[in-house]
Amino acid sequence: DAKTTQPPSMDCAEGRAANLPCNHSTISGNEYVYWYRQIHSQGPQYIIHGLKNNETNEMASLIITEDRKSSTLILPHATLRDTAVYYCIVRVASFGNEKLTFGTGTRLTIIP
Amino acid sequence: ETGVTQSPTHLIKTRGQQVTLRCSSQSGHNTVSWYQQALGQGPQFIFQYYREEENGRGNFPPRFSGLQFPNYSSELNVNALELDDSALYLCASSSGSGIAHEQFFGPGTRLTVL
Numbered sequence: 001d002a003k004t005t006q007p008p009s010m011d012c013a014e015g016r017a018a019n020l021p022c023n024h025s026t027i028s029g030n031e032y033v034y035w036y037r038q039i040h041s042q043g044p045q046y047i048i049h050g051l052k053n054n055e056t057n058e059m060a061s062l063i064i065t066e067d068r069k070s071s072t073l074i075l076p077h078a079t080l081r082d083t084a085v086y087y088c089i090v091r092v093a094s095f096g097n098e099k100l101t102f103g104t105g106t107r108l109t110i111i112p
Numbered sequence: 113e114t115g116v117t118q119s120p121t122h123l124i125k126t127r128g129q130q131v132t133l134r135c136s137s138q139s140g141h142n143t144v145s146w147y148q149q150a151l152g153q154g155p156q157f158i159f160q161y162y163r164e165e166e167n168g169r170g171n172f173p174p175r176f177s178g179l180q181f182p183n184y185s186s187e188l189n190v191n192a193l194e195l196d197d198s199a200l201y202l203c204a205s206s207s208g209s210g211i212a213h214e215q216f217f218g219p220g221t222r223l224t225v226l
Contacts, residue, residue, distance in 0.1 A: 032213070043116070043202050043217030044155065087154060093213060098145050098206050099168055100215065102154030 004088045009107045018075040020106050022088030025069040032093045033064060034100070035073045037084040044087065044102075047073065083110045114139050116205050116218035124224045125193050133188045133221045137205030143167075144186040145215065146178060149200040161186055190223075198225045 005023040012018040024033065035047040048055055048062045050071070055062045061074040075082055087105040091097075117136045125131050137144050143162045147155035157170035161180035175191040184205075190197055200220045206212035 034213070041220075043204070043219050045217065046214040049213050085154075096143075096162060096167055098143055098160050098204070098212060098215060099157045099170070100145075100147075100155070100204075101157065102147075104152075104154050 004090055004103055006086075006088055006103060006106045008104065009109070011109050011111055012075075012078045013111050014080060015077055018078040018082065018108060018110070020073040020075075020086050020088075020108065021070065022073070023070045024088070024090045027068050027090050028092070030092050031090045033062065033068075033071050034089040034091065035060070035062065036087045036089065036100070036102075037082075038087070038105070039081075039084040047086075049093075078108075078110045080110050080112065082108065084108060116203060116216050118201075118203055118218040118221050120221060121219070122222045122224075124226065126226050127193055127195060129193050130189065130191045131193060131223060133190075133201050133203075133223070135186045135188070135203035135205075135218060137184045137186065137203075138216050141205035141207050141216070142184045143206045143212065144180055144184065145204045145206075146186070146188045147202040147204065148172070148197075149202060149220070150196075151199070155202055158188070193225045195225050198223060 034049040036044040038044045050062045064071045085105040119134045145160040146158040149155040160168040164180045177189045179187045202220045204215040204217045206215045
């Protein structure tokens with residue numbers, strides 16, 4: 001699975017959009033980009049995934065560059081409950097392969 | 113729909129002992145993965161079980177072993193505990209029918225080895 005690079009920490013004001021970058025310059029054509037987050041002392045929570053196109057769900061938006069070498073997770077209106085460690089993961093999504101390779105992630109702090 | 117549950121919540125053991133951690137997968141899920149998360153680190157993949165068979169393993173020694181039962185619940189066993197085994201142990205379940213993009217994690221078991 002491709003390696004990802006994320007900033008270790010970020011702050012964002014409550015109510016503003018939080019933009020979390022991820023670099024995955026060695027991503028292969030069949031690898032998806034996934035985002036999970038982990039709120040303190042809880043298990044990780046799936047947020048969103050994408051292959052080539054931008055994606056949006058009720059939690060967030062995922063913007064993937066055209067060359068797929070980087071992506072940005074956008075939380076449109078951050079709340080205090082969004083304070084967590086956010087992990088960007090790239091992997092081949094194939095049947096029977098559920099392995100997720102986590103890095104150290106970005107610690108996002110939402111400031112009141 | 114019941115989520116992923118793990119037991120116990122916390123556990124304290126001493127070096128050399130053995131421990132068994134338990135995980136009940138989300139209803140309808142037949143694939144369970146186990147992860148170890150040391151303090152300040154991201155979770156590290158230990159192994160995965162699909163329909164009672166080990167189906168993928170990370171870089172962990174054989175003293176880490178597991179089981180999956182017919183109801184798809186799972187156990188993680190660690191023998192000859194070492195101090196470095198102190199960590200949060202997480203299990204995650206997924207549907208196992210086709211490509212599962214979303215995995216559902218339990219709250220974890222905090223193991224302390226003294």
